[in-house]
Amino acid sequence: MDKKEKFIITGLAGQRKLTGKLRVKGAKNAVLKVLSSAPLFLNDIKLNNVPEIGDVDCLEKIISRCGIEFIRNKRGQRTVKVGKRVGSEIDVDLAQKMRASIVLTGPLLARTGRVVFPFPGGCVIGKRPIDFFLDGFSRLGAKIKKRGEVFDLIAPPNGLRGASLFLKYPSVTNTETLMMAAVLADGQTIIKNCALEPETISLGEFLIDSGARISGLGTATIVINGSKKLLRSKKIYQTPPDRIEAGSFLILAALVGKDIKIESCRSEELTALLEILQEAGLKIDIEKNSLRVSGQQSKFKAINIKTHEYPGFPTDLQAPLAVFLTQCHGQSMIFETIFENRLGYLETLHRMEAEVKILDAHRAMIFGPNKLKAQEVESPDLRAGLAYVLAGIIAKGKTIVHNVHYIDRGYEDIDNRLKEIGVKIERIEDL
């Protein structure tokens, strides 16, 4: 059971007051995949810059039930100890808490010739089926059975076989899962219409560094020539900075930053957001690894956004950006193209006195600017939860955000880090 906690935020009523530095932590959606790759290895893996977040804890629990051990040398560091025996079963209860657990199915099937897993759970952002995964595994030669609530996949006696795969959609986790399954398969696998996300590239580079034969990372076609189990050199995986956290901090700085510097980020991965914020009128000092918002800012203009696969505007920044749009002058439009249920949080922003019109499951209009008013709200998932924190910071009055465990799934120690730049935020037990 997740610990019940809430945030109490005393809002700034729109005043530009925050000053200081925010250092971006390691990318959740990169590290989860590298941890999931453990079954492909014969020896230990070492990682640095691991964000200490709920999703990492949960995934480590899931993987350790397959016989792989995690040693936390110190905060942000891990040694993953992969022994000779690796189990094939993914814990049903834990997997139902976490969509990303699906990624582990590829490495387990490749390593053990079998994987048993439930339909994965996770955020409430739409249907999120697993048909692309099952289809890919079946083309790699696996037999698929459904037994009660679990899927039971069995590879051919000599292991998975290379195949030609076309992804109906450039799904991030699907690209990563099938790429990892193919690493130990017999022969060549060609995956077309792959995800181009930086986290997928980071995983691929890590695998190549460990002996996998993969080419085409960062392009729509990835080719994998199957090899033996991987052997990691002493090189430590350095988790890249989280571009969604960096983007969310930038949005906060745009809203109420007097002088905020965001450090340890990769600005080139944030182009879509930077373009939009600059189009709205935000002045940003952009360096390769830092972003700064300071000085006088003019009024922001309304803008339209459409979420898209990388390098387009990320769906994971859609809710935080909506908070920014409430402060822009005129009518903005949000078009969520990736998930079918990722606008629900707008009802809550509306309760905070944002002027919002939800047109359908994918589109909404925001009319601004409107002064937001504090409310008692419940995080539905991690990204919308963080958007409520941002809304609470700019609003007038005390906002209470329940279900903080969702926010903790993706953002390390967020309250203490925000306190350092002047945010008045308290974490207390939610009785």
Ligand code: EPU
């Ligand atoms: N889809 C299918 N069938 C499948 C798989 C996906 O129809 O078998 C559909 C989904 O329903 C969705 C679309 O494909 O409509 C895109 O989903 P995708 O598979 O790309 O998303 P994902 O891989 O499950 C990852 C991130 C998400 C991020 C999306 C889009 C991880 C662990 N998760 O999800 O991150 O929003 O890509 O960039 O990498 C988050 O961090 O909060 C988060 C939700």
